Amino acid sequence: MKGIVFDMDNTLLRSSIDFGAMKRDIYAFLCHHRILPQGLSMDNHTTSTIIAEAMNTGLLSEDLRHAMWDTAKEHEMRGMMGADLEAGARELVRQLHGQLILAIVTNNALEAAMAALKENKIADYFDLIIGREAMGLLKPEPDGYLEVLKHFPHTSPKEWLSVGDAWVDGKASESAGIPFIAYCGDIARMNSMGVFPFAEIQHLPDVIGYLQSRTTK
Template identity: 90%
Template sequence: MAFTIKGIVFDMDNTLLHSSIDFGAMKRDIYAFLCDHRILPQGLSMNTHTTSTIIAEAMNTGLLSEELCHAMWDIAKEHEMRGMIGADLEADARELVQRLHGQLILAIVTNNALEAAMAALKENRIAHYFDLIIGREAMGLLKPAPDGYLEVLKRFPQTSPKEWLSVGDAWVDGKASESAGIPFIAYRGDIAKMNSMGVFPFAEIQHIQDVIGYLQPRTAK
């Protein structure tokens, strides 16, 4: 059976936009906050955790009050807003979304706050090319959980997962996408890191416009 691609889900940071968000500092600040409030223990490995997995650990404890939860997200949002100031598009990203607009369903799934994402996308004048932009407020759990991608599929019930492609630079993008059944293309990703986290992209690209080559009908395995 051959599938014709009907939509693409893009990650945002370092896929469409080259932001300067200091994800390492964000992770450390949130972890320190959670340790200070005795939500998480000291000594978690920062090498294997991302900000989103640390937050998931905190959520799973059942110890986060609503007030502490808001304060935690405020730390993330502060880093995001600061890092999005002056964020430039990745090379050829505008040309790609202009070309695909109206031909395919275009969506973004980002762990960022929607406000920070929209500010950067509007500043770069590409927000209007997308049919759906999912920020963390629309997810139960952040990537690497599949919630954001499942929300995309829910919004477009006339499509199946195999009629989509997902493009992102990080293992969390691949894990979330693959868990939702959407084939994942790694854009300038660390493939060894992805593989070590159980993510096996069906394609790797170095230039964002190379995704065009994967939009033709393909045979299901």
């Protein structure tokens, strides 16, 4: 094993970002500016897939694109203020630091991510932190994970594991060829979206056992 990629919200940090409100606000903004049609089923979309739909139209001007991202960033900054770590997160990354390459891939703006990670004093444990600015397309697309692999060209996807709580994390990770561990995830939802985790855990320190088992194979 060479490295591990973590999702951030509700994986390392107990986020209070209202993702439902973010999705609704961005969709309303895009409808108002006639980028997307009314009536899309929100049940079948995340914020990132709504944004991907908008990007695919070719109708987003530079100003509208910035305004859309500003809407997302406002939700992120508000939701990350005072965010606590998930149980066992600090101990896990402290234990792994220096032994494996540690990376984060988050759909959040890098500024919001760094503010929360620094507030919780774990930013320095990570070798690479990828925010949405470094991705062409957000999770569930694999761009962020491929960016990690590009930063460490001496490694192969199978020498990594990733950990995340949502189907978009698993989809992006698996599409990049990196085995995925679901942390407190909705496995039925993941399976319905074509995501089949390598393992399921309820406690972050349980990652250690899977790292050891893959190292010995």
